[in-house]
Structure formats: structure tokens, C-alpha cells
Amino acid sequence: MIVVKDVSKQYGDFTALQNVDLEFGNGLYGLLAPNGAGKTTLIKMLATLISPTKGEIFYNGKNINDMDDQYRERLGYLPQQFGYYKNYSPKQYLLYLAALKGIGKKEALNKIDELLEKVALSDVVNKKMKKFSGGMIQRVGIAQALLNDPEILILDEPTAGLDPKERARFRHLLTDLARDRLVIISTHIVSDIESIANEIIMIRNKQLLYKDSVADICATLNGCVFETTIDYGQLEDFRKNNILLSEKQEYGQMTVRFIHKGNSEDEWTSVPPQLEDVFLYEYRDELEGEN
Amino acid sequence: MNKERFKVPDLDEQTIRIQIDKIVSVGVKPKQSFPSYLKSMMQQVGLRHIFSDRLEITFITLLVTMMIGLMVLLPYYSEIHDMYGYIFLLSPILFLVLSIFTYVRKTQNHTYDVEMACKYNVYQIIAFRMLVFSVFSIVLNMIAVAILAIQYDEIQFMRAFLLSITALFLFSILLLFALMKRRTTVIVVSTVIGWTLGNLVLQSMNVNLYNDLLMKTPIVVNAVVLLVIVITYVWYLKKLLQFKQREGVFE
Known part of the structure; x- marks a missing residue:
């Protein structure tokens, strides 16, 4: 040991x-x-x-x-x-x-x-x-x-x-x-x-x-990870109010995965957090600096 | 709740002693002597792997040829009475160049991290090579001095040989000391330049004390000095073998 x-x-x-x-x-x-x-x-x-x-x-x-x-x-x-x-x-x-x-x-x-x-x-x-x-x-x-x-x-x-x-x-x-x-x-x-x-x-x-x-680390974000579909034009505003984890273009719209702590909206789907989500969330400052 | 009670058996003196010996023999690693460490290193790693570098072998051959050539040609270009000075100055050169070449190649190579994490790490291999190089240099210096002594009656073989070996080990100590204190290429190169310049300056200024030391010291005194120097050298070499990376990666 x-x-x-x-x-x-x-x-x-x-x-x-x-x-x-x-x-x-x-x-x-x-x-x-x-x-x-x-x-x-x-x-x-x-x-x-x-x-x-x-x-x-x-x-x-x-x-x-x-x-x-x-x-x-x-x-x-x-x-x-x-x-x-x-x-x-x-x-x-x-x-x-x-x-x-x-x-x-x-x-x-x-x-x-x-x-x-x-x-x-x-x-x-x-x-x-x-x-x-x-x-x-x-x-x-x-x-x-x-x-x-x-x-x-x-x-x-x-x-x-x-x-x-x-x-x-x-x-x-x-x-x-x-x-x-x-x-x-x-x-x-x-x-x-x-x-x-x-x-x-x-x-x-x-x-x-x-x-x-992995399970326990992911559990730290339980109930905070969501997915939803938004118009491309809304993306900038969305970024300002939430912590975006990933974004994907589909049929002219954006499917985004994000973290939100607080009240959620009806059109958002709560998803189980993955290790990648915790990684992106915890190191968001460092990763932004890298970019 | 019932507390578990441990019953310690009454043991006789002999059993206690036997058990203590057993615990100590299992728990304490026996200290390996310097020669037995070198022997096991030689057996486990082998000369083939200690000198695995083909470039190094080419380099050694080239250097040996140059050194012998220099020793043979030197009397044509200098006074015989300066020869002891040159022997003192040049004797460690072969050892020095080989050791530095090894040191720089091993520590600056991109294989450093992998080799440092092995049972026999970079510094232990360097120390072992230095030991082999010093033996090699002694033999070669002896041959070179013998050639000079045969050619020129004014040169005493024993004095020249003792001077040559003293210079070799004295320089080795300086180099090992520099390696121990701060393991940087700058320090190692400075030691080399310092030795060469120091000796050249003393020789060219014809300092009496320096000349007397080289030419008039009784041979017995020379031998005693050499013995002390060799013991110090082995002590430093042992330290390099047991070297542990305390400060950080090589700078």
C-alpha cells in the first residue's frame, strides 16, 4: 500500500x-x-x-x-x-x-x-x-x-x-x-x-x-445536468446563464448539455451526470484559460 | 460485553532471543558492502549493457589513439623538465572526457526518466562506468609514462607514474564532488576548465612551489598522498552509487 x-x-x-x-x-x-x-x-x-x-x-x-x-x-x-x-x-x-x-x-x-x-x-x-x-x-x-x-x-x-x-x-x-x-x-x-x-x-x-x-464523484452533480434543444441564435444568452458542457448541431438547432443549479425549466431534460461533466465543470476556469 | 483477553505466554530467554533474531533478520535489510554491491551490479547488468553505447566505444577508441599520439609527440615540442607538469595536467584528461561524455549523454538523454526508475539507475551506471574508466586510465597512463621513460632517461618512471595516478584520482575527486553538490553540466564543465587552466597557469608562471611539488617531493610522500586520495575517491564513488534524487529533475 x-x-x-x-x-x-x-x-x-x-x-x-x-x-x-x-x-x-x-x-x-x-x-x-x-x-x-x-x-x-x-x-x-x-x-x-x-x-x-x-x-x-x-x-x-x-x-x-x-x-x-x-x-x-x-x-x-x-x-x-x-x-x-x-x-x-x-x-x-x-x-x-x-x-x-x-x-x-x-x-x-x-x-x-x-x-x-x-x-x-x-x-x-x-x-x-x-x-x-x-x-x-x-x-x-x-x-x-x-x-x-x-x-x-x-x-x-x-x-x-x-x-x-x-x-x-x-x-x-x-x-x-x-x-x-x-x-x-x-x-x-x-x-x-x-x-x-x-x-x-x-x-x-x-x-x-x-x-x-466514479459513481460517487458523479453524484456530486446529481440533478444539475440537463439537456435541451435551442435555436442557434439563443446560444450566446444560454452560455451566459448556464455552464455549457457540450453542444451539438442537429437539423438547424442546437442540442446542448449543461449544468444548472437552481430551478429548472420544463423543456429541459434532466440527465444522469457523467465523469466528463464533473471534469468540465470543476476545471472550467483552467479549460477556458487553455482555449 | 465480554472483553477479549490476550494471554501472553511466558517465554524463556532463549526463545525470546531466537524470535528477536528472526524478526530482525526478516525486517532489516543487510547492508551490502561496496565490493559486493559492485559485483552484484556487474552480474545483473553486465558489462555489455553498462557500455551499451556504440558511439561511446568509437569515442573511446579515438581518444586513446589521440592520447598515445600526444604523449609520444609531446617531448618534441617541450622541454624535458616540463614533462612532469604535462603528465600531471594531462593524466586525468582521458578519464575526464570519458566521464563527462557518459555523464552528459546519460543525464541529458530523453531516456533519463525511464532509466532513473530502474533498479540500477542512471547515477549508479555513471559511477560504475567512472570506476571502470579510472582503471582503464591507470593502465593507459602507465603505458604512456613507460613509453616516455624508455625514450628519455631524465624521466623517472616511478615519479612520473605516481604523479600521473595522483592527478587522475585528484581530478576524479574534484569531479565527483562537483557532481554531488550540484548536478549540472555547467558545474562539471567548470571543474574541467578550472583544472586545466589552473595547472597551465601554475606551469607557465613557473611557480617554484608547484615545480618542487612535482619534481622534488620524495616518492614515499607521493605514495602516501596517493593512498589518501584513492581512499577519498572510493568514498565519493560510494556516495554517487547510493545517490538519491532529492532535489528534483536534472537541470
């Missing part, structure tokens, strides 16, 4: 995270927040790439930095930018990383074949990676994170560059893996984790906003 205890991280005057407390048991956790919210900082601290300025992170009661290689032996990590050697084949690169992870060559060779099969790269095992697409590189990254059969698997934006079919395969793989280990996925794509995460963690203003199941 990982316990994040009162952790803050500062880079000079800039605070990236502030007083974060978290607990992770076995299962799949989705770390969901827009870009720049501090996801990667938290992930890097969990991967021991950086240390907290304040607070501590424990694995089974021991500080992960003090555990040193004993912790890293149990860790599988895919960084946001997965680096590789262009002239290496996936097999060569995985053999190299297996050696750094302290895995014997014979054991590594068997594991590499099995993993490359899992990520559907069996037919390019010996091809140089410089010819690979972004999705293929990402799949090599996923395979390397699993090399040491880690107890803790941390993946930072793992679905970047994957096509819908690959994403679906990846979700199956993760659900399988999370049965007997701790998997943490950082993403800003709600659909990546909505259906598979046991718990969602949201960070806002450098602090923990939610750590709960």
Missing part, C-alpha cells in the same frame, strides 16, 4: 502541489486533471524521480526514497515522454532495460516475447524503432513498464498516440493487471479511465479535490 502523507512540492517560488494526502491499495486509480495541474509532479514523486519538498511517501510503511532500489525493483513506470534509442529494436531496448532492472537474460527473453505479444508488436521484434509510429513506441513503453512484473505500475499519459483499437486493448490489459497490483494512470482523457478505474483522483489548485469512485 502506498501512503502519500502531507506532500508538497515547490520549484523555487512556484508551488506545484500542496499538502496532498492519499492512500492507494491494490486496484486501478485514475489521476485525472487538465495539463499543468500537477499530475506529472505527483507521478514523478511516486516514481522517486523527484522528492517532496515537504511530507513523505510510504510503501508498506517504509519511506520510498529510503527503500531506494528495493522500491524501484517493485516499480513499473512509463513517463509522459517515453525516450528510446532510435537504432535499437524493441527487443534490444527491452533487454537493456531488463538488465537495468536486474532481470537475468534468460528470464528477460521469455518475458520480452510474452510482453511484445501482449502489446501486439510480435512481428516487429527486431525492427529498428526509428521506423515506428508514435503508437508503436508507446506500446514498447507499456511493455517495458511491465518487464519486472511490478507490484506498482505507474503510467503517465499512457494512451497518447494510441488509436481507438489500441486504446481498447490497453484498457483490457490494465483491468487484467489491476487485479493483483496497484496501477496508477495519469490522464486528461476521461474515457481512458472512466470505465476501468476503481477510484478517480482529481487535483485542483495544487490540492486534492476528489479521491472517490
Whole structure:
């Protein structure tokens, strides 16, 4: 079990995270927040790439930095930018990383074949990676994170560059893996984790906003999410009075999904809130800033 | 409500001792010695992966050729009595260039994050390579000094060899110290420039103390100084092996 205890991280005057407390048991956790919210900082601290300025992170009661290689032996990590050697084949690169992870060559060779099969790269095992697409590189990254059969698997934006079919395969793989280990996925794509995460963690203003199941997080907007159809001309006024989540043009009219707290109107249809709705609602300022 | 009562059995001294030993042996990780750590790293990672970079191997070969060429050509362009100074200045150059090349390649590479999260991380690989490079440099310096001593009777092999190895380890300590304090390329490059310029200035100004240190110090004193320096080097190298990322990502 990982316990994040009162952790803050500062880079000079800039605070990236502030007083974060978290607990992770076995299962799949989705770390969901827009870009720049501090996801990667938290992930890097969990991967021991950086240390907290304040607070501590424990694995089974021991500080992960003090555990040193004993912790890293149990860790599988895919960084946001997965680096590789262009002239290496996936097999060569995985053999190299297996050696750094302290895995014997014979054991590594068997594991590499099995993993490359899992990520559907069996037919390019010996091809140089410089010819690979972004999705293929990402799949090599996923395979390397699993090399040491880690107890803790941390993946930072793992679905970047994957096509819908690959994403679906990846979700199956993760659900399988999370049965007997701790998997943490950082993403800003709600659909990546909505259906598979046991718990969602949201960070806002450098602090923990939610750590709960999808159902419980969605319940925070119960009775506040509606859909209705309006004329295109009404859209600007509608935007001013409600928080628009999505808009879709149909037969010359607009179907809008929105949040309204207070009395509703008869022509509005109340709909069950989705995780995407909570995400768009909670991060509306940050997302507007991005746009 | 009935409270559950725990009955603690009366244990004899021997059983208590056995159980304490068992708890300690399970809970406390035995501290691995430096040589056994290096041995297990060598066995698990292997030289093939520690020196996996083809560009690095090409670079090493090129450098070795240049160094030997320089050592052979140097006496034609300088006075024999300046040779000890040049040996002191140039001895760490091979080690220095190899170490810096490794350091910059490893820490600036986009594979840094992936490799840092492995059991044997970037800094442990760098430290191991530095150790191998220092052994490699000792052998090469010995050959170069031997070539000089055979060519010129004025050059004493033992003095030149001790000077060369002292310079090598002294510089290694400076480099390791710089790496420990602030792991930035600027600091590492400054150390290199500082060493080279410092020695060149002292040599060109013909500072008596510097020359006496190089040419007149008794060989026994040289040997003792070398021993202290080697011990300090190993101590710093152990620290780099146990290096933990405290401050943040590489700047």
C-alpha cells in the first residue's frame, strides 16, 4: 500500500502541489486533471524521480526514497515522454532495460516475447524503432513498464498516440493487471479511465479535490445536468446563464448539455451526470484559460 | 460485553532471543558492502549493457589513439623538465572526457526518466562506468609514462607514474564532488576548465612551489598522498552509487 502523507512540492517560488494526502491499495486509480495541474509532479514523486519538498511517501510503511532500489525493483513506470534509442529494436531496448532492472537474460527473453505479444508488436521484434509510429513506441513503453512484473505500475499519459483499437486493448490489459497490483494512470482523457478505474483522483489548485469512485464523484452533480434543444441564435444568452458542457448541431438547432443549479425549466431534460461533466465543470476556469 | 483477553505466554530467554533474531533478520535489510554491491551490479547488468553505447566505444577508441599520439609527440615540442607538469595536467584528461561524455549523454538523454526508475539507475551506471574508466586510465597512463621513460632517461618512471595516478584520482575527486553538490553540466564543465587552466597557469608562471611539488617531493610522500586520495575517491564513488534524487529533475 502506498501512503502519500502531507506532500508538497515547490520549484523555487512556484508551488506545484500542496499538502496532498492519499492512500492507494491494490486496484486501478485514475489521476485525472487538465495539463499543468500537477499530475506529472505527483507521478514523478511516486516514481522517486523527484522528492517532496515537504511530507513523505510510504510503501508498506517504509519511506520510498529510503527503500531506494528495493522500491524501484517493485516499480513499473512509463513517463509522459517515453525516450528510446532510435537504432535499437524493441527487443534490444527491452533487454537493456531488463538488465537495468536486474532481470537475468534468460528470464528477460521469455518475458520480452510474452510482453511484445501482449502489446501486439510480435512481428516487429527486431525492427529498428526509428521506423515506428508514435503508437508503436508507446506500446514498447507499456511493455517495458511491465518487464519486472511490478507490484506498482505507474503510467503517465499512457494512451497518447494510441488509436481507438489500441486504446481498447490497453484498457483490457490494465483491468487484467489491476487485479493483483496497484496501477496508477495519469490522464486528461476521461474515457481512458472512466470505465476501468476503481477510484478517480482529481487535483485542483495544487490540492486534492476528489479521491472517490466514479459513481460517487458523479453524484456530486446529481440533478444539475440537463439537456435541451435551442435555436442557434439563443446560444450566446444560454452560455451566459448556464455552464455549457457540450453542444451539438442537429437539423438547424442546437442540442446542448449543461449544468444548472437552481430551478429548472420544463423543456429541459434532466440527465444522469457523467465523469466528463464533473471534469468540465470543476476545471472550467483552467479549460477556458487553455482555449 | 465480554472483553477479549490476550494471554501472553511466558517465554524463556532463549526463545525470546531466537524470535528477536528472526524478526530482525526478516525486517532489516543487510547492508551490502561496496565490493559486493559492485559485483552484484556487474552480474545483473553486465558489462555489455553498462557500455551499451556504440558511439561511446568509437569515442573511446579515438581518444586513446589521440592520447598515445600526444604523449609520444609531446617531448618534441617541450622541454624535458616540463614533462612532469604535462603528465600531471594531462593524466586525468582521458578519464575526464570519458566521464563527462557518459555523464552528459546519460543525464541529458530523453531516456533519463525511464532509466532513473530502474533498479540500477542512471547515477549508479555513471559511477560504475567512472570506476571502470579510472582503471582503464591507470593502465593507459602507465603505458604512456613507460613509453616516455624508455625514450628519455631524465624521466623517472616511478615519479612520473605516481604523479600521473595522483592527478587522475585528484581530478576524479574534484569531479565527483562537483557532481554531488550540484548536478549540472555547467558545474562539471567548470571543474574541467578550472583544472586545466589552473595547472597551465601554475606551469607557465613557473611557480617554484608547484615545480618542487612535482619534481622534488620524495616518492614515499607521493605514495602516501596517493593512498589518501584513492581512499577519498572510493568514498565519493560510494556516495554517487547510493545517490538519491532529492532535489528534483536534472537541470
